[in-house]
Amino acid sequence: MYVRAYLRASTKDQDASRAREDLFRFAADRGLKIASTYTENESGASLQRPELFRLLSDCHPGDIFLVEQVDRLSRLDAGDWERLKREIKDRQVRVVALDLPTSWMMATSDRDDIHGRMLDAINGMMLDMLAAIARKDYEDRRRRQAQGIEKAKATGVYKGRPEDAQRNAALVQMLANKQSWSSIVNATGCSRSTLSRLAKRQAS
Incomplete structure (x- = not known):
């Protein structure tokens, strides 16, 4: 069983590795060692995330996918979230998020079949709920941003994003x-x- 840590931020000017120490501390407190980290600056609302899929391709059945918060994993719409969940399930990977206490037991290897199935069901339900909340937060922020831009345009103060x-x-x-x-x-x-x-x- 390997622990693989995923670190993501949305834009290039954000520090994607900000949560690195928290993830390593979480693993160490449970006697686990993080085998590899995968860091990228990409939107959580898109599946175009090379490091996310490199992590999944490196995984073996039973490996732990460790992430700070569920919204670091997904701000996806329902269809893309289902596709990502299917990929995770097919690879038999356990998702553990620091903001999801029900997932912490997934980081232990001594699980009997019944207990493991119950944990998988509970964790799956909670993941779905937090992923839906993360998507709603993303859509709300986008809507408020669009409203702000329209207001700025109406008052003649909108200049748009500076060119790179x-x-x-x-x-x-x-x-x-x-x-x-x-x-x-x-x-x-x-x-x-x-x-x-x-x-x-x-x-x-």
């Missing part, structure tokens, strides 16, 4: 080198709409 000139210059160079849009998107995580905008600017 360094990133866009690199994207333009990739376009100039005739790299395919799909390869650029996969390599950088940028959107096709961004590439379209830069390509039009380059052609003008």
Whole structure:
């Protein structure tokens, strides 16, 4: 049984490794050693998370997927959450979250079949509930942000997000080198709409 820790933050300017000490302390308090950590700055509302799936691909049946909070694992909509749960279940991985005390018993190996099945059921129900709450929080924040932008536009004070000139210059160079849009998107995580905008600017 290996413990694999997942650390995520939504944006590049956030510290994804912030909870590292808490995860290592939690494991040490239970006589466990974290075998590997997987850190990334990606949205929890998307399944486009390379480190998340690298963690899952490294897992063996019975391994522990350790995370600080359920919302670090998922802010997914219902369909994507079901897909991720299926992947976790197929790999027979136990999810343990510091903010979900019902999951802590999943970090022990001495579970009989009946006890283990009961824990799996309870933990699954609680995971679903917290994942749904995390999604609602995400949607509420997005709605408030959109309302704020509309209000700012109406009063003429909205200026939009500043352009990432360094990133866009690199994207333009990739376009100039005739790299395919799909390869650029996969390599950088940028959107096709961004590439379209830069390509039009380059052609003008």
